[in-house]
Amino acid sequence: MSENWRSKVVTEGVQRSPNRAMLRAVGFGDGDFSKPIVGVASAHSTITPCNMGIAPLAAEAEAGIRLAGGMPQIFGTITISDGISMGTEGMKYSLVSRDVIADSIETVCNGQSMDGVLAIGGCDKNMPGAMIAMARMNIPALFVYGGTIKPGNLAGEDLTVVSSFEAVGQYSAGKIDEARLTAVERNACPGAGSCGGMFTANTMSSAFEAMGMSLMYSSTMSAADSEKAENTALAGKVLVEAIRHNLRPRDIITRQSIENAIAVIMAVGGSTNAVLHFLAIAHSAGVDLKLDDFETIRARVPVLCDLKPSGRYVATDLHRAGGIPQVMKMLLNHGLLHGDCLTITGETIAERLKQVPDEPSPDQDIIRPWSNPMYATGHLAILKGNLATEGAVAKITGIKKAQITGPARVFDSEEACLEAILARKIVAGDVIVVRYEGPKGGPGMREMLAPTSAIIGAGLGDSVGLITDGRFSGGTYGVVVGHVAPEAYVGGAIALVQENDSITIDAAARLLQVNVSDEELALRRAAWQKPKPRYTSGVLAKYATLVSSSSLGAVTDLHVSP
Numbered sequence: 001m002s003e004n005w006r007s008k009v010v011t012e013g014v015q016r017s018p019n020r021a022m023l024r025a026v027g028f029g030d031g032d033f034s035k036p037i038v039g040v041a042s043a044h045s046t047i048t049p050c051n052m053g054i055a056p057l058a059a060e061a062e063a064g065i066r067l068a069g070g071m072p073q074i075f076g077t078i079t080i081s082d083g084i085s086m087g088t089e090g091m092k093y094s095l096v097s098r099d100v101i102a103d104s105i106e107t108v109c110n111g112q113s114m115d116g117v118l119a120i121g122g123c124d125k126n127m128p129g130a131m132i133a134m135a136r137m138n139i140p141a142l143f144v145y146g147g148t149i150k151p152g153n154l155a156g157e158d159l160t161v162v163s164s165f166e167a168v169g170q171y172s173a174g175k176i177d178e179a180r181l182t183a184v185e186r187n188a189c190p191g192a193g194s195c196g197g198m199f200t201a202n203t204m205s206s207a208f209e210a211m212g213m214s215l216m217y218s219s220t221m222s223a224a225d226s227e228k229a230e231n232t233a234l235a236g237k238v239l240v241e242a243i244r245h246n247l248r249p250r251d252i253i254t255r256q257s258i259e260n261a262i263a264v265i266m267a268v269g270g271s272t273n274a275v276l277h278f279l280a281i282a283h284s285a286g287v288d289l290k291l292d293d294f295e296t297i298r299a300r301v302p303v304l305c306d307l308k309p310s311g312r313y314v315a316t317d318l319h320r321a322g323g324i325p326q327v328m329k330m331l332l333n334h335g336l337l338h339g340d341c342l343t344i345t346g347e348t349i350a351e352r353l354k355q356v357p358d359e360p361s362p363d364q365d366i367i368r369p370w371s372n373p374m375y376a377t378g379h380l381a382i383l384k385g386n387l388a389t390e391g392a393v394a395k396i397t398g399i400k401k402a403q404i405t406g407p408a409r410v411f412d413s414e415e416a417c418l419e420a421i422l423a424r425k426i427v428a429g430d431v432i433v434v435r436y437e438g439p440k441g442g443p444g445m446r447e448m449l450a451p452t453s454a455i456i457g458a459g460l461g462d463s464v465g466l467i468t469d470g471r472f473s474g475g476t477y478g479v480v481v482g483h484v485a486p487e488a489y490v491g492g493a494i495a496l497v498q499e500n501d502s503i504t505i506d507a508a509a510r511l512l513q514v515n516v517s518d519e520e521l522a523l524r525r526a527a528w529q530k531p532k533p534r535y536t537s538g539v540l541a542k543y544a545t546l547v548s549s550s551s552l553g554a555v556t557d558l559h560v561s562p
């Protein structure tokens, strides 16, 4: 196979003279038409710290590709800033942006017959969006993470943007004054990079490193450090080699490598969003992956890292402690990683991890020794029951007991729920239900970070449950269950819950249940009416029509499985 295996339809032959004429204008010379054309999908944007450092990285990638004998072509992809749109109607576009990013990368790479693609992303949806496109197109591809933000600092205490969300809850509960609230706001985000705890962006970048689609150590580097730039240039070179060897995403993204990624997500205490995104990535790669597979892996993988949101440290601390390769080596040694999976360099995981020490350094306490994990089993539990017959995702780190039975406090939107929490109308023992926030109903599954942070800030993290057909931020913890499926908008049982119904969340029993008889639920179902759609035109309306259940990854191309 030639290096320009796809682009030759654009660059070779008499008929393509006009195509070459245009390529000459963007810098191609006589010797360049037989080189591979490599897309650089840059998510650069000045709307969010997560993406504002990407343009210089795209230039590094470009240089690396050129030096290795490829012809780089930069194009832009969009982003939403979850942290900035959080809590607003705009957040409904966040998950939508995942699919827009995937579609845009596919559109450009296939439209231009590119021979490979290097995508650089920052904010949460950039990662799964790019990986969905890579798996779908199956042209040689590599993902570069724009890098994590450094922690903010206030009087010696490390801060992230989630500290600021929690400060709102503390302030509303009368626990801190306005001066402290403002001081947290001023110091939480010190510069470029994606949110710093093991939140969604860092979870997804770590998972891609584990899956073999990013270079080792790259996912925990800070956006601001020079090693990030150097590593991005190297990534360009590695991708050109992958094109030469015809190494494709689906050689790397397999059932086994996705299991590796999920094991690492558990070990680092990652975001619930990873469940949704990996179901979608698996779908694009033609890999069979079910919600229950997360439960199987959770049962055997301990949480090894002490990272925020519920732990103490941020991603740059993890980097210093040995990063994802150190975590992977420990999992590999204990039979929890498939060592023969390929990585983008063409080497296997086991080969790449050879030099990594078996145990983490005793001089740090970010990665715990195998004998003393944070939690003996993983933290993302799949719950089922009459409230979630297709399933739901619970995060059970940072709380004393992942079990609660209490009266339902029902809200048909995130705003209504937050208002009640901040007005101190929610008390210990309550189980909050936030519904009509699902993939179709929201649409777009907003992240309930403001309500869950307000609960934590009010000191109710252990005593108030929250269930939703929406999503959570990676910054969320507490007795929380999201992705409840089927969602309220399609008539799932969550739509039938009434104020004061008794609800049980029991992560040990993997149960999510409304303690109401089947007969009563049937009566309520017969009386239920589907609400009018919130949007009838534009992107959100299109999305609501196409999107699948969250239990299948909320994908928008379900009918065309590969």
Ligand SMILES: CC(C)(O)[C@@H](O)C(=O)O
Residues within 6 Å of the ligand: 082, 083, 086, 124, 161, 162, 195, 199, 200, 201, 271, 273, 447, 449, 472, 473, 474, 475
């Ligand atoms: C704002 C955050 C922390 O980035 C959140 O959106 C997440 O999912 O982690």
Ligand code: FES
Residues within 6 Å of the ligand: 048, 050, 081, 082, 083, 084, 122, 123, 124, 194, 195, 199, 201
């Ligand atoms: S807002 Fe972009 S990573 Fe958190």
Ligand SMILES: [Mg+2]
Residues within 6 Å of the ligand: 082, 124, 200, 447, 472, 473, 474
């Ligand atoms: Mg997010």
